[in-house]
Amino acid sequence: MTPRERADQSLASSFERYLQDKGKGRGGDGGNYRRNAARELERFAEWAAGDRGDDDWTGIVSGNVDQEPTFEDLDERVFREYARHLTGDRGLKQNTVQTYYRYISAWCGWCVNEGYLEAHYAQRASAMAPLPEDDGRKPGDQQAWTSEQRHVLTRHVDERARDAVEAYTTLPEDTDPLDKQRGRYAALKAARDRALVFVLAYTAVRVGELLRDPNDPRRRGVRWEDLSLDEGSMDVYRKKQQWDAASLPDPVISPLRSYRQLMDPPTERWPVFPTYDQRTLAELVREELAERGERPEAITKRRTEYARDLLLALDEDIRPPSITTDGARSILQRLSGAAGIDIDHPKHDYLAPHGGRRGMGEVLVRAFGYTVAARYLDNSEEMVRERYSHIEAGELGDVATEALEEIDSIPE
Numbered sequence: 533m534t535p536r537e538r539a540d541q542s543l544a545s546s547f548e549r550y551l552q553d554k555g556k557g558r559g560g561d562g563g564n565y566r567r568n569a570a571r572e573l574e575r576f577a578e579w580a581a582g583d584r585g586d587d588d589w590t591g592i593v594s595g596n597v598d599q600e601p602t603f604e605d606l607d608e609r610v611f612r613e614y615a616r617h618l619t620g621d622r623g624l625k626q627n628t629v630q631t632y633y634r635y636i637s638a639w640c641g642w643c644v645n646e647g648y649l650e651a652h653y654a655q656r657a658s659a660m661a662p663l664p665e666d667d668g669r670k671p672g673d674q675q676a677w678t679s680e681q682r683h684v685l686t687r688h689v690d691e692r693a694r695d696a697v698e699a700y701t702t703l704p705e706d707t708d709p710l711d712k713q714r715g716r717y718a719a720l721k722a723a724r725d726r727a728l729v730f731v732l733a734y735t736a737v738r739v740g741e742l743l744r745d746p747n748d749p750r751r752r753g754v755r756w757e758d759l760s761l762d763e764g765s766m767d768v769y770r771k772k773q774q775w776d777a778a779s780l781p782d783p784v785i786s787p788l789r790s791y792r793q794l795m796d797p798p799t800e801r802w803p804v805f806p807t808y809d810q811r812t813l814a815e816l817v818r819e820e821l822a823e824r825g826e827r828p829e830a831i832t833k834r835r836t837e838y839a840r841d842l843l844l845a846l847d848e849d850i851r852p853p854s855i856t857t858d859g860a861r862s863i864l865q866r867l868s869g870a871a872g873i874d875i876d877h878p879k880h881d882y883l884a885p886h887g888g889r890r891g892m893g894e895v896l897v898r899a900f901g902y903t904v905a906a907r908y909l910d911n912s913e914e915m916v917r918e919r920y921s922h923i924e925a926g927e928l929g930d931v932a933t934e935a936l937e938e939i940d941s942i943p944e
Contacts, residue, residue, distance in 0.1 A: 611659035626823035677891030688871035696722035708944035713839035732888035744854040753854020757800035813841035
């Protein structure tokens, strides 16, 4: 069922299904997470209906205070207002506000996957802007992919891509053209997912530097012209508002090279990670071919000759947009679930894109120290020391333990 078909359903209609899904992985119906999430979801529903908040708060449904809010009423502005409500109306501590908002955000992400919502509105920057800094969260508490998680995920996407490419390249010569196109499309998608995961896992590039930001035209997503696979580098528009070269380590080169060979982009200006959203591509193809003088009947006929509009776009050099950061989160949610990765984190039940960057930061700090890690992460050494201070604290603890054992072992 699509978000459009579920738009008129009440918010509460999704709660039980969501809690059942969460209960399976967190101790069943009696788990603490399920109980706490149920409480906060009920409070959110009451607030959305106008039954909680300031005296003059009438809820999120304009013009009809008696109507129960539905998914059609939700957007990022609603979650922004709820963040303000948590911050100002309940007298909560900063870290408690963050924790309560995470329950709602996790439900919002689940709603996207289940077809209730089109986008993860709660994770948008504008929605989260009113939230305070979490004074109870240590830098080490933020999600970072562990070595095991990185290995499981990269191995999973590598196997999927290899299988899909082999299935396509070994099709018999007399295979129906549309079936051959379907094979190529499946291989392209699996190869794109593999390349994206490897880049996020090993380069430590910020996901906002890699993909498209609909609110910032300068962040249009990396194109093939930005990559130099022979030199192992990639030009990205950095957080500091300027272009800079990022390193592409050896594990990333082969997935990108294989993916490029399979895609065979018509020009270097094609995005490395184009959207595969069928609705977006269909509209793009129709508009572009119409601008080139094709009549509607001819466009329809051309489209029927292709299993997917992406393949027509490749043949006609109709350049699609890059996927967005929200798109990357959706891909990683899908892949984390398919890989069966064990994830225990209060905010994300999947391997989030920023966790790849933080995971590499942990590896670099432990192996080479803060100075080298800061250069690779494109951050100041001071900031890296602050964000990865838990590593130094742990190592100092080991030193103290060793010193105590040595001193305590000296006979008096």
